[in-house]
Amino acid sequence: ENLNYTPKFGMVELPKYCKRYDAIIVGSDQVWTDVYSAVHPFFCDGVGDFKGLRIAYAACSAHDRVPFYNRKHIRQSLNKFTAISVRDTTTVHLVESVKCPKPAIVADPTLLYDFEKYIKPVNIAEPYIFAYVLGDKPVEWHARNIEHIRKTVGNIQVIALTTELNENYPWADRILTGELAVDWMNLLSNSQFVYTNSFHAVIFSLKFHKEFVAYYGDLVRSSRMAGLINQFELNDRIVKEPSFVNLSQKMQFKKTDEAISSLTKNSLEWLVKSLNKTIQ
Numbered sequence: 001e002n003l004n005y006t007p008k009f010g011m012v013e014l015p016k017y018c019k020r021y022d023a024i025i026v027g028s029d030q031v032w033t034d035v036y037s038a039v040h041p042f043f044c045d046g047v048g049d050f051k052g053l054r055i056a057y058a059a060c061s062a063h064d065r066v067p068f069y070n071r072k073h074i075r076q077s078l079n080k081f082t083a084i085s086v087r088d089t090t091t092v093h094l095v096e097s098v099k100c101p102k103p104a105i106v107a108d109p110t111l112l113y114d115f116e117k118y119i120k121p122v123n124i125a126e127p128y129i130f131a132y133v134l135g136d137k138p139v140e141w142h143a144r145n146i147e148h149i150r151k152t153v154g155n156i157q158v159i160a161l162t163t164e165l166n167e168n169y170p171w172a173d174r175i176l177t178g179e180l181a182v183d184w185m186n187l188l189s190n191s192q193f194v195y196t197n198s199f200h201a202v203i204f205s206l207k208f209h210k211e212f213v214a215y216y217g218d219l220v221r222s223s224r225m226a227g228l229i230n231q232f233e234l235n236d237r238i239v240k241e242p243s244f245v246n247l248s249q250k251m252q253f254k255k256t257d258e259a260i261s262s263l264t265k266n267s268l269e270w271l272v273k274s275l276n277k278t279i280q
Contacts, residue, residue, distance in 0.1 A: 025055045027060075028059060030062060040074065043078065044081070057106065058106050061091045061094045063094055086106070087227065111207070124159070129159070130161070132194070132201045139168065145213070153192050153211075159172065159174045161175075161187060185204060191210060194210050206260065207260075212237060216238065216240065232259050232260070
């Protein structure tokens, strides 16, 4: 209501601020990864005696258990939630590690919306491979993967998007930085192929029916990628070594569409019930 007001978790302003609302919804991407820290705002710490609904929708963590010194506190925080759902089995195990009931697994929020009104052509005349990679991998490793992709899609340009001005992508033909989220989405939707290790780049590749190959290698992202592999049977496209993938075998988007449709239907039903306080 007051756009100049910024609530601060753990301080007296937040309980006062929350009294304006009937519900607090927490979610989704990595919000419960801070289980090793002393402050846990996304477990609704700091909201005082808020009497409204506390709902976790598609909460996600990189960890499958809470360290022993935080278990009691996080269990107490979770027990105050009206309803809890998570995004993957790793976070299911996290919740269960503090002796709380097994939560439902629901769709990432980006799957609940079609984004059609935001899709526009990009100002790039020639076909391109869209590369969106996070974290550290050797230049030679990326170059080898790009060469493998080009054997299937053709010797087309590679456009890499990065949030870091000092990123070095010599394997890319063009590097973009500082783009808005809608630009990221349009770059992906207009591409010929997607090369990534981003959870959401995979999600949007599925939504927009874009051929892709994704890799995982670090602990923080592997649990999220494992969840996608299991949910949508993507073990032939989410791999440790992209250069070994048979990219001539086209993806079965009809099959993934059906899986997404079923998941989103169940997820919306769960959310509506939670907001109506029908989940016990």
